[in-house]
Amino acid sequence: MSITPDISVTVVICAYTMNRWDDTRAAVDSVLAQDRAVDEILLVIDHNEELYALACAQYAASPSGGARPRVLTNGHARGLSGARNTGMYAATTEVVAFLDDDARADPGWSEAMVEHYRHPEVDGVGGYASPQWPLDRPGWLPEEFDWVVGCSYVGQPTALAPVRNFIGCNMSMRRRVITSLGGFNAQVGRVGSKPTGCEETELCIRITQHEPTARLLFDPSMRVQHTVVAERTTFGYFARRCYHEGRSKALVSSMIGARDALSSERTYTLQVLPRAIGRGLRSRTADGVTQAAVVVAGLLLTACGYGLGHGRVVLFGAPQ
Structure with missing residues (x-):
């Protein structure tokens, strides 16, 4: 197996709740078990003293066969953007990778x-996230909307x-690249369990706006398994997530165009959603027709969130 020691990597994992502690440990373990060892693991705790103490105790001793994860507390505003920025500025390597606290990286992740960073024009690489359902996949949820569960x-x-x-x-x-741009914008992104997002979208667009020749690559062989908890398999969560996605997109639009x-x-x-609706209707099955209706509902909810979010920006201005 080829090893590329010339590209150094820090993995940043951000955690905010005791409820995910088992998942957080599994995320760290998955990084420690990589076929190609990473140089540094930073576990950033987002304004939770109990979780910080537990993490410090857990990783006080070096695990066998790997570097000891370093536990940090979020030194910026509460939320995922601030926690990621804490890890980004603390990192000492050429590449910084971000893994969610409820995701597990495959061994070849x-x-x-790293192989892509041999090319100097590549400024970022993202990968595939496979949903790990609590039981079976919800029959009503179209795969076009798996972004709702991350x-x-x-x-x-x-x-x-x-x-x-x-x-x-x-x-x-x-x-x-990301430190030169100030990292993630704390005005967007998830805070606690509120289903907002788009902080990575905003940063990625800023990268290519600043350097039009920069390449951001998607490699499906860079895989993680992302846990989906039961409460995120309900239509209520789906509706809230679509609505807040629209609001987040309105805010990002006001910031970067x-x-x-x-x-x-x-x-x-x-293109994608009309094909999903047609497929569902042609299936003439209960799940297929339901999925077609869910696609329409998701689109309308997202558009509603965007419209209201845009109106708020027009009336009150974008956050500074």
């Missing part, structure tokens, strides 16, 4: 990622390809 979805590339942005649970970037902020969404809305 780091090796698949996973890869129909409409993404199926082979190595340049992309506008990554899925946040499985991505990496050159440290010098609607043309770039909505470029991928136009293709998704005009």
Whole structure:
């Protein structure tokens, strides 16, 4: 197996709740078990003293066969963007990878990622996130909307390809690039369990706006398994997540311009979703017809969130 020691990698895992402690330990263990060892693991605790104490106790001693994960507390504003920025600035390597606290990296994850950074024009690499359902996949949920649960979805590339942005649970970037841009914008992104997002979208677009020749690659062989908890398999969560995605997109559009902020969404809305509706209706099955209806509902909820979010920006201005 080829080893590329010339590319150094830090993996940042951000955690905020005791409820995911078992998942967080599994995420760290998956990084320690990589075929190609990473150079540094930073576990950033987001304003939770109990979780910070537990993590410090857990990783006080070096595990066998790997470097001891370093536990940090979020030194920025509460939320995922602040926690990621804490890890980004603390990292000492060329590449910083971000893995969610409820995701587990496949053994070949780091090796698949690192090979691309041999090319100097590559500023970021993201990968595939496979949903790990609590039981069976919900029959009503179309695969085009797996982004709702933070996973890869129909409409993404199926082979190595340049992309506008990554899925946040499985991505990496050159440290010098993201630090030069100030990292993740704390005005967007998840805070606690509120189903907002788009912080990785906003940063990825800023990268290519700042350096048009930069390449952001999606490699489906860079895989993680992303846990989906039972409460995220309900239509209520689906509706809230779609609505907040629209609001987040409106905020990002106000910050970096609607043309770039909505470029991928136009293709998704005009090509991917109509195919999903047609497939569901042609199936003439209860699940298929339900999925077609869910696609329409998801689109309308997201559009509603975007419209209301845009109106708020017009009335009150974008956060500074």
